[in-house]
Amino acid sequence: MTTRPRPQVDDVTWTQLIEAVRQSGLYPTRSKAEQVTRTVLAALGTHVTGDERVDLARALPGEAARLIAAQIPATRRLTAARFVDEVASRTPGATSATARWDVSSVLGTLPNLIGDDLITRILAQLPAGYALLFGRADLSACSRSRS
Template identity: 45%
Template sequence: MVMKWDAFLSAVQERGQYSSRQEAERATRVVIALLGAHVVGSERSELAARLPETCALLLLNPLPAAEPLGPQRFVRATAAWIEGATEETAKWDVSAVLSVVADAADDELMRRVLLQLPPGYDLLFGRPQPT
């Protein structure tokens, strides 16, 4: 079942403890657009199919990535795109958004998405994998 935009934003706002819906929406748009540059193929379309339309469009039409970013660099890139963000606040933003994305996906899809990403993203999604 596809999560609705309002429900998605509410979940991000709650997890990120944002004071406004605008903060949650800004974090969501940046993180999903960056994620779209790193997830490809059927996993990207399957993930998009489980997210609200606004997220799906951002995921399917990503900012192009020159190279795969490790988790730390993904957080830094997020900080660069969010006005006034620091690396610490960006890590919070990334985790708030990606944990909601992980909830929208099932375990099997998340396993395949994480296989495409450099090691360490499991923690950003709030789904630590056994080593």
């Protein structure tokens, strides 16, 4: 497995990450964007393991890295829909629809921060369906239907 050098985002800070999420999700305040980011990254941290988890933490600003690294890995992988439901359960007043928006708003900002190669590696270890949450087309269903 070859690892591409990290994109030139070394100067991205936690504040810049939160602002990117705020803009992506059209959140009215920085505080709301920060709450959503913390919730989604903590949930993601339970499902990314191994080298991908380490590389993800290294690629993110310090506060985000700590959120990922502080999580205990899950014993079973959740489908993308169950992952969204998990985020909803961690967010007071959330529905599946609002949680999906939140998850997509956070995860959709990650490819620009950490690079497509790492996103591809992360998606390879997650069940089908997560690609859409990262803002990618989910072509795995197409390739399975051709087999």
